[in-house]
Amino acid sequence: MQDEPTPQDILARVAHFLRSEVMPALSAPHVAFQARVAANAVDLVIRQLDLGAAGHITEHARLVELLGRDDTLTALNTVLADRIADGSLDPADPAVVAHLTATTCEKLAVDQPRYSGYRAALDKDF
């Protein structure tokens, strides 16, 4: 078993260092901007470490239910994409809409939890 602090604990300190010490020390606006992007990127990785695995499990379970078969997550997503593309699955079907919305919200919780469209989707309580 690996010792602590956890990867999240360590990365949180990297992001803090970038924001509190690196950014103020940079005079070139372009480089300061990149440092901010870097801190945001570290935050994203922390969120994925916290949420990613659980999201993949729930997405996989929904796909098995929706498609009536089991496979890898990538393979099941390919089947779903094919079925929507060839018209055999109606993307307006409430079960399909619910799955796509839940999956997209799981991604946004990692990618950009402050995004306006994500907040609006949560408010609608899909």
Next chain:
Amino acid sequence: MNRAALQRLAARIAPGTLGEIVRLSGGATQELWRFDIDGARYVLRRSGSGDQPPAIGVSLTEEAGLIVAAGKRGVPVPRVVHILEAADALGAGFVMAYVEGEALGARIVKDPTLAHARTMLAAQCGAALARIHSVDTDPLPGLIDQSPADIVAQWHMAYRAGTIRRPVFEAAFWWLDTHHPGETSPARLVHGDFRNGNIMVGPEGLTAVLDWELAHIGDPMEDLGWICVNSWRFGRIGLPVGGFGTREELYAGYEAAGGCVDRAAAQWWEMLGTLRWGVMTTGSLARVRDGDMSIERAMIARRTSETEIDLLAMLAA
């Protein structure tokens, strides 16, 4: 930047002393420089060091011609003062008079000094678009004709060039196929990238329409849909036009300036516009896989999910 070449160029533009030269922005394919001659400010837009013609869109020389033509129709644009020639030894490009104003979308939606401007801005954008759509394209070289079906096919190909299959994108392509409003408005000059981020705004509203490189001939409703894509609202989701106005204001401005709005088509183009930006973000993943080491590039690839939630909201509407 070759200062000697810029010195010779400045002498052709106006008498006086060349002052400081500032790189404003620009990526690998284009550069934007600001300079002044006796205090009067100018902007040089020129091809990057690669000097390669753009993979899509019009050349810089053609872009300058478009800006002049649009200005003659009453569209607020920067004044083009010189188009680069081979003898200028600065590559391809053109020089514009500097336009005062705010170009950063995030500031345009919230800067308190622009509160008055925001009350008029959507209507002004509508009027500018109607005037762009009235430009006579016969004398303008380099514009390609793109039907709605061409554009869907182009972005479907770009999507499938990536390795990841995306059920939400498939649903959006299905919707676009099954919901096209039918007959298309007569083909016009389309700006192609008219959005918050490519406009200059001052205290009295719209001061200039920028970045004409994606101009083409096609359905004018494309521009009315693109400016409403949520990615350009900078968090102001309730104000669909660039985060500063309503569709009704945009359409009223467009119609008052002589345009004819097909609302169903504009909504169709908003779906396609959202999908287009989504596919563009997935292109960043290919660049990362090819070894691009930019953190920003990697983070743009993680913005695809933003367009997916927007597509789902439109699919449910």
